[in-house]
Amino acid sequence: MHAHRHQISRPESGGNYQLSSFHFGTPGRGKKVYIQAALHADEIPGMLVAQFLRTRLATAEADGSLQGEVVLVPAANPLGLAQAIHGAPFGRFDLTTGTNFNRAYKHVAEDLKSSLDGKLTADAAANVSLVREHALASVANWQPSTDAEALKKILLGLAIDADIVLDLHCDNEAVMHIYTGTPLADAIAPLTSLMGAHAVLLALEAGEEPFDEACSRLWWDLDAHFGAATPIPMACLSTTVELRGEMDVSYELAEKDADALIAFLIHSGVISGPLPPLPAPLCEPTPLEGVEPLSAPHAGVVVFRQPLGARLAAGEAVADLIDPVSGAVTTIRNTVPGVFFARTAHRHLLRGMAIGKIAGATAFRAGKLLSS
């Protein structure tokens, strides 16, 4: 293992921010895996999972079972980790710009459509190498104008040529769930089983350029652009793994999740060893366009009437919203049947605030599909 420190802030800046990445195995030998935790800096479960991964990867490197390269970034957002407002950690948005740390990554396919013109061949493997080379060059040409953009450039530069990208997040309160690209539905199946995901949400384009998609969507965009004569495989299995809710930080959960990720790396051929059994999956993938977000029609105290992970028919009483002044009670019902996979961590909501999300099987939404 060797460690790299990447400078985020400029030398003349009052603050000195650096990102640390830990590199296991040999670059260019076998598959490359990129794992980062806490891109939204106040999403802690992934950082504790990384603590276990660090040990397991070092062991795999020492005993020779590591067949590829693994880059681990255990704290992906030093800028957000330094943010707190009146005692509350605040790591989702950059306070300087208001921009979500998991949005606005460079979609390099736009550069590559011109830079690769006339260079691809009928050799899919050669095309993969060429796309990666040009993708790295496109990221290198990104001119960041803020510290947050400088961080995003560093992270994307570490990940965009990887075969597997695991971006470890969590929701407010949630069961385990996974976001990935629609063309990756089959490839994600072992991870779904091993992690025990209750929902797998697929999109070709979620909107606003989240990190995982910046690593994967170029492949299907370029494949569609250049056509069948120059095959471009889906060479990056990139996913956002939502490790339950923000309070689900325990040694037991983190060790179990780290074990599941290591088992996935064994299934992916990155670590050699006996194949761990794949548990029966808890869900089938469903479209991100099928997720029903529930929001508060008025301010009030929210009382949940359904547990997380519940499989709901349409029209069930998910929660009550109680106006504490008038005493009026509004029962919040889902219209889409599906899995109740995430909900707010607040218990008093203002009008329009999010209550929860249900993963339905049928697409019905369009536009920006992720919550802000």
Ligand SMILES: [Zn+2]
């Ligand atoms: Zn997140």
